[in-house]
Amino acid sequence: MANKTFKLNTGQDIPALGLGTWQSEPGKVREAVAHALKAGYKLIDCAYCYANEEEVGQGLAEAFAAGVRREDIFVVTKVWATYTTRVELGLQKSLEKLGLDYVDLFLVHWPLLMNPEGNDDRFPKLPNGERDIIHSHNHVDTWKQMEKLVGTGKTKAVGVSNYSKRYLEQLLPHATIVPAVNQIENHPALPQQEIVDLCKEKGIHIMAYSPLGSTGGPLFTAEPVVKIAEKHGVKPSAVLLSYHIPRGSTVLAKSVTPERINENLNLVDLDADDVKLLDDYSNKLTAEGKLQRFVYPPFGVDFGFPDKS
Numbered sequence: 001m002a003n004k005t006f007k008l009n010t011g012q013d014i015p016a017l018g019l020g021t022w023q024s025e026p027g028k029v030r031e032a033v034a035h036a037l038k039a040g041y042k043l044i045d046c047a048y049c050y051a052n053e054e055e056v057g058q059g060l061a062e063a064f065a066a067g068v069r070r071e072d073i074f075v076v077t078k079v080w081a082t083y084t085t086r087v088e089l090g091l092q093k094s095l096e097k098l099g100l101d102y103v104d105l106f107l108v109h110w111p112l113l114m115n116p117e118g119n120d121d122r123f124p125k126l127p128n129g130e131r132d133i134i135h136s137h138n139h140v141d142t143w144k145q146m147e148k149l150v151g152t153g154k155t156k157a158v159g160v161s162n163y164s165k166r167y168l169e170q171l172l173p174h175a176t177i178v179p180a181v182n183q184i185e186n187h188p189a190l191p192q193q194e195i196v197d198l199c200k201e202k203g204i205h206i207m208a209y210s211p212l213g214s215t216g217g218p219l220f221t222a223e224p225v226v227k228i229a230e231k232h233g234v235k236p237s238a239v240l241l242s243y244h245i246p247r248g249s250t251v252l253a254k255s256v257t258p259e260r261i262n263e264n265l266n267l268v269d270l271d272a273d274d275v276k277l278l279d280d281y282s283n284k285l286t287a288e289g290k291l292q293r294f295v296y297p298p299f300g301v302d303f304g305f306p307d308k309s
């Protein structure tokens with residue numbers, strides 16, 4: 001699975017599987033990144049907001065020293081919400097921390113602006129404790145800045161993250177460059193099919209985040225996942241990661257545990273019956289209004305996701 005790729009609208013090949021680094025603790029993430037790359041992972045997903053890019057960079061450097069070549073891996077990072085009026089600065093800061101000259105893909109992490117002059121670099125707050133958000137900011141203006149980065153050589157492609165259908169429909173009429181990627185939460189309990197279908201139609205590749213249900217893997221016990229895992233003699237984690245391959249999406253799995261990093265490389269070919277079982281499960285949750293979204297930060301903004309509007 002490590003070598004399977006999809007094609008982006010830029011012509012680049014993007015690996016089907018990547019290592020996530022959100023909440024990867026200091027003291028562990030360097031080893032996780034180095035271990036993953038040496039084990040055959042080709043994609044590392046980072047973000048300025050994760051506040052661990054310096055250590056991720058140390059892991060990259062360790063892998064390069066062990067013979068992994070920069071041109072053979074795909075590094076993704078994201079502009080954080082306090083930098084969406086200063087995207088080149090945001091990218092530059094990430095590059096310096098990662099110790100890289102360029103990334104392969106740079107994403108708008110969330111479509112909004114938090115106060116760049118607020119009381120914190122990443123999470124500025126108002127006196128009442130709420131996030132300090134500049135509600136007058138138009139996310140399309142961020143995208144116009146992202147488009148300019150492509151000519152700088154600091155990123156090979158630009159894309160978005162956490163864009164609903166509504167937000168994409170606001171963005172696309174103004175886009176000179178169609179986003180290469182939309183990175184969204186995606187798993188059988190949150191298929192977000194309306195976004196996946198629109199992205200497919202527009203040539204935007206989906207990167208699926210929190211495929212295990214995020215911290216602790218709450219989806220491991222979902223009934224169809226257990227059933228399919230037993231049928232193939234694999235762990236539920238393998239079923240949840242494999243779900244994305246027939247969907248044509250890249251999947252990001254976070255782990256700082258070397259054995260899990262290894263086992264997450266071993267995906268399975270789900271057959272038509274497996275896919276139907278998982279789709280039926282998604283449809284049932286949708287019909288019952290029981291979809292599960294595990295990542296919804298307290299921005300207090302309506303991002304246009306039907307399960308949260």
Ligand SMILES: NC(=O)C1=CN([C@@H]2O[C@H](COP(=O)(O)OP(=O)(O)OC[C@H]3O[C@@H](n4cnc5c(N)ncnc54)[C@H](OP(=O)(O)O)[C@@H]3O)[C@@H](O)[C@H]2O)C=CC1
Binds near residue numbers: 212213215
């Ligand atoms: N654009 C965005 O806004 C977002 C992007 N992301 C990206 O997607 C990545 C993945 O999503 P994330 O939310 O981290 O969650 P995941 O769905 O990848 O789940 C991570 C959790 O599962 C555990 N785990 C991993 N593999 C196994 C395994 N084989 N067996 C048992 N447990 C396992 C990890 O534990 P341990 O590490 O202790 O081994 C951790 O607790 C992120 O790290 C980030 O890069 C995620 C959320 C939002």
Ligand SMILES: O=C[C@H](O)[C@@H](O)[C@@H](O)[C@H](O)C(=O)O
Binds near residue numbers: 022050295296298
């Ligand atoms: O990428 C992962 C998530 O989006 C994460 O960056 C946010 O949830 C952030 O911690 C926040 O609280 O806004």
